[in-house]
Amino acid sequence: xxxxxxxxNKLRRxxxxxxxxxxxxxxxxxxxxxxxxxxxxxxxxxxxxxxxxLADSFDVDLKAFSGNEEARLLADxxxxxxxxxxxxxxxxxxxxxxxxxxxxxxxxxxxxxxxxYRALQDQISGLSERLADDPFLxxxxxxxxxxxxxxxxxxxxxxDNADLAETRRKKFVRIMLEESEKLTGLVNxxxxxxxxxxxxxxxxxxxxxxxxxxxxxxxxxxxxxLEEAAEALREDLELQLPNSxxxxxxxxxxxxxxEVRYREANGAGEAELGFDETRRCLVLPRSLPAASAAFGIAxxxxxxxxxxxxxxxxxxxxLSDPAAAIYRELLAGYFAAALLLPYAPFRDSAxxxxxxxxxxxxxxxxxxxxxxxxxxxxxxxxxxxxxxHFLKVDIAGNIAKRFGGSGLRIPRFGGLCPRWNxxxxxxxPDRIDRQVMRMGDGTTYFSIAKAVIKAGGGFGAPPSYQAxxxxxxxxxxxxxxxxxxxxxxxxxxxxxxxxxxxxxERKDCAQRAFPSLVR
Amino acid sequence: xTHTVMVVEDEPYIVDSLSFLMKQAGxxxxxxxxxxxxLRTMESRMPDLVLLDVMLPRRDGYAVCxxxxxxxxxxxxxxxxLTAKGRELDRRKGLELGADDYVTKPFSNREIVDRACQLLGxxxxxxxxx
Numbered sequence: 001x002x003x004x005x006x007x008x009n010k011l012r013r014x015x016x017x018x019x020x021x022x023x024x025x026x027x028x029x030x031x032x033x034x035x036x037x038x039x040x041x042x043x044x045x046x047x048x049x050x051x052x053x054l055a056d057s058f059d060v061d062l063k064a065f066s067g068n069e070e071a072r073l074l075a076d077x078x079x080x081x082x083x084x085x086x087x088x089x090x091x092x093x094x095x096x097x098x099x100x101x102x103x104x105x106x107x108x109x110x111x112x113x114x115x116x117y118r119a120l121q122d123q124i125s126g127l128s129e130r131l132a133d134d135p136f137l138x139x140x141x142x143x144x145x146x147x148x149x150x151x152x153x154x155x156x157x158x159x160d161n162a163d164l165a166e167t168r169r170k171k172f173v174r175i176m177l178e179e180s181e182k183l184t185g186l187v188n189x190x191x192x193x194x195x196x197x198x199x200x201x202x203x204x205x206x207x208x209x210x211x212x213x214x215x216x217x218x219x220x221x222x223x224x225x226l227e228e229a230a231e232a233l234r235e236d237l238e239l240q241l242p243n244s245x246x247x248x249x250x251x252x253x254x255x256x257x258x259e260v261r262y263r264e265a266n267g268a269g270e271a272e273l274g275f276d277e278t279r280r281c282l283v284l285p286r287s288l289p290a291a292s293a294a295f296g297i298a299x300x301x302x303x304x305x306x307x308x309x310x311x312x313x314x315x316x317x318x319l320s321d322p323a324a325a326i327y328r329e330l331l332a333g334y335f336a337a338a339l340l341l342p343y344a345p346f347r348d349s350a351x352x353x354x355x356x357x358x359x360x361x362x363x364x365x366x367x368x369x370x371x372x373x374x375x376x377x378x379x380x381x382x383x384x385x386x387x388x389h390f391l392k393v394d395i396a397g398n399i400a401k402r403f404g405g406s407g408l409r410i411p412r413f414g415g416l417c418p419r420w421n422x423x424x425x426x427x428x429p430d431r432i433d434r435q436v437m438r439m440g441d442g443t444t445y446f447s448i449a450k451a452v453i454k455a456g457g458g459f460g461a462p463p464s465y466q467a468x469x470x471x472x473x474x475x476x477x478x479x480x481x482x483x484x485x486x487x488x489x490x491x492x493x494x495x496x497x498x499x500x501x502x503x504x505e506r507k508d509c510a511q512r513a514f515p516s517l518v519r
Numbered sequence: 520x521t522h523t524v525m526v527v528e529d530e531p532y533i534v535d536s537l538s539f540l541m542k543q544a545g546x547x548x549x550x551x552x553x554x555x556x557x558l559r560t561m562e563s564r565m566p567d568l569v570l571l572d573v574m575l576p577r578r579d580g581y582a583v584c585x586x587x588x589x590x591x592x593x594x595x596x597x598x599x600x601l602t603a604k605g606r607e608l609d610r611r612k613g614l615e616l617g618a619d620d621y622v623t624k625p626f627s628n629r630e631i632v633d634r635a636c637q638l639l640g641x642x643x644x645x646x647x648x649x
Contacts, residue, residue: 142574145603146530149625153536156628161543175532387608407608473608475581475615 008042009101010070011054015040018058028057042101073107074100080114126502129411140190147183151176208323212330213402215317221403222379223313223334229306230338242365243340245293252282252297256304260297262286264457275300287457291367295336302335310335334377341366341374347385350375354481355386357432357448357470368450372470376403386476389445393422395465406472408445411500418511419497422469425449434482436474438494440505447471448482522639525549525566527557527583528601529575537570537631544632544644554578558586561593567639568597570631571618573609581616588617597638601626 015025026036029050038044046054054060077096081089100107131137154172158164164172237251249260259281263273275282282300284293303310310331314324341364353359360371369392378385389408392401393416402410416422421435429451438444449469456463477483487493498504501514524546526537538548549566551557553576557569569587573580580600587593600613600621610621619638622631636643 142603145624146533150530150532150536152625153533153540153628157536157539160628175535179532384611387611473612475612 007046007101008040009098011036011046012040014054014058014060029053070097070100070104073104073111076111077107080111083114126500129500129503140186143186144183144190147179147186151179151183154179208320208326211319211323212326215319215327216330216403220379221377221405223331224380225309225313226306226331226335227338227343227380229309230302230335231342233301233305234339234342239339241345242363243291243294243298244365245290245297248294248297248301252301252304255301258282258300258304260284260293262288262293275303285457287455289367289454291361291365291370294340294365295333295367295370298336298339299332302332302339306332306335337370337374337377340364341370343378343380344383346374347378347383350378350385351479354479356481357450368452369466369468372468373401373403375470376405379405386472386479389447389469389471391422391469391471393467393469395426395467397423400466406445407443408439408471408473409499415500415502415514417498417500417504418513419495419509420449420469421447421495422449422467425451425467425469426465429453432482434486436477436486436488436494437471437497438491440496440498442491444474444488444491444494445471446474446477446480446483446486446488448480521545521547522567522641523547523549523564524568524570524635525551525557525560526570527551527554527575527580528570528572529553530572533572536628540628540632541570541635544636545641546635546639552576554580554583557583561587561596565593566596568599568635570599570601570635572601573603573613581612584613584616584618599631599634599638 015022018025020028022033022036022040026033029036030053031050035044039046039050074097077100080086081091081096154176158169158172158176237255239247239251245260252258252260257280258275261281261283262285263283264286273283273285282297284296288296310328313331314328317324317327319327346360346364349360349363353363355375357368357371357375360366361368364371366374372388373390373392375385376388376390387405387407389406389410390401390403391399391410393399397416399410399416404410410416420437421433425433431450433449435447435449436444437447447469448471449467451465451467454464454466455461472480474488477486477488496506496509498506498509501512502516504512504516506512522545524541526534526541526548528534528537528550529552534550534552538550541548546568549560549564551560555577557571557575558578569583571580571583575583578586584598584600587596587598597620598618600610600618602609602613602621602623610623613621620634622634633643
């Protein structure tokens with residue numbers, strides 16, 4: 001009873017303010033000192049007749065003893081300590097209510113501090129997003145390359161043409177000097193910008209998932225050594241297409257002595273889901289679709305057969321511990337995808353079927369999400385697939401997976417532009433939504449999105465709702481069956497979108513959720 | 520027969536150096552400072568090769584490349600895109616839109632002359648002593 005717990009503390013504070021002993025106050029209230037002591041220590045309730053007596057005897061406002069204010073404070077505090085910032089602090093039962101009762105002012109101060117911390121975090125996120133898209137930086141890099149190009153070109157001309165006419169030679173040298181001076185000015189401006197705006201430290205607190213997402217982006221979502229290992233193993237295991245969970249389970253047992261067992265989704269008391277090392281079994285929920293089961297088994301095969309390779313890669317990445325755990329999972333997942341959707345046949349099929357995801361799922365025995373994610377990882381030099389971006393968002397708009405391989409910027413901090421079709425996909429979960437989306441700078445992308453609903457198990461079990469989005473720069477769209485019949489070239493029919501409201505300059509957007517930080 | 524090369528670039532000094540190099544390689548040179556001007560020039564005089572910068576005012580290099588490929592009369596015109604170094608997507612987008620080759624800035628003179636000669640099927644200049 002948190003509210004009562006707090007009232008005990010409140011009563012004690014009132015008594016101290018009045019300068020009374022427990023005996024004196026108990027006498028005035030007509031109760032025994034030991035009973036008052038129990039109330040003050042939250043062992044007995046402060047009931048209504050007593051409250052009325054308190055109001056009579058000490059001129060206190062009854063509302064202050066109603067507990068409403070404290071309840072609100074307590075709820076706010078509970079929310080505060082729910083922030084991942086405090087994930088390492090364990091708060092015992094009743095600790096928060098004790099604190100609200102004993103020191104409400106300190107709690108208010110804590111909340112004020114926390115709110116201002118959140119506001120700053122939001123501001124930092126906005127700035128960080130903005131810098132990544134900063135027009136000054138983009139323009140500077142273009143100018144830098146232009147100046148370097150002309151300096152280099154004239155230097156080579158002078159070097160290669162000893163017989164150049166004097167007037168020409170002088171002109172070219174003058175151009176080089178002029179361009180060098182401009183280059184110096186530009187470099188100085190860039191330094192000022194970097195130190196002035198404090199680029200370092202602007203990124204704010206990262207979550208482990210963000211760390212991994214950034215790493216994935218930097219690696220181009222392609223891991224050649226895992227691809228090779230998966231190809232070799234696939235051949236070794238003599239796996240056939242389409243993939244089947246049964247065949248994979250057989251291999252897992254044959255190679256590693258691990259049996260695959262299924263249990264009901266609501267199976268209380270039965271074996272825990274996941275890999276059980278002592279019993280040498282992998283337990284999967286029976287509600288899992290076949291493709292997901294196959295993936296889970298392939299993942300386990302990856303974890304068991306490629307341990308040294310995976311560990312070496314994780315160690316090399318030098319991540320924080322929680323991020324390393326996520327990265328290990330991700331690499332095992334990548335290996336599973338490479339095993340089930342082997343690079344060359346998958347890439348060839350994607351071309352042949354014009355990236356029809358449903359046909360690919362049938363040919364390979366894979367899920368919609370697996371196929372889309374794999375399509376975004378075809379970056380083998382000399383045998384690339386199309387440059388796709390890939391995005392997985394839940395129904396609340398949280399980004400579960402992101403990879404911006406098409407050049408599209410996907411915000412790190414959530415808060416995607418509401419006009420992206422990945423959100424609208426939830427409204428028509430039975431179909432694939434297609435969209436031509438035009439960014440503020442005119443760059444245009446083509447995107448497909450589909451909602452994927454995973455059943456929770458039996459009756460009443462809550463399902464999970466996620467949407468998968470796959471897209472590319474519009475120039476590549478004709479290679480997708482989904483672009484058939486769509487007007488890709490007309491800028492007026494493309495949906496005007498942004499990345500995140502905070503960095504979006506569009507003034508006429510009815511979906512704007514936050515004011516823009518961009519001038 | 521002398522081949523004609525059109526340089527489409529808005530930076531005057533890069534126009535100067537590319538013009539010098541192409542003339543030195545034995546080609547006639549046309550110059551356009553933006554995308555619209557490039558297409559207008561092509562209407563009256565068709566070049567054999569276009570050196571096409573991506574970042575152009577008014578109509579960017581991709582749009583020009585697409586317009587060239589959409590016009591059957593210009594089917595034989597070769598296109599080399601000049602892209603920013605490290606912009607893999609720019610390179611792929613140019614090729615997707617029908618460019619024949621690409622050179623990344625800052626390019627070496629030798630590289631761009633060799634590519635031009637190769638596409639036009641003429642022997643490149645003799646290698647020089649470094």
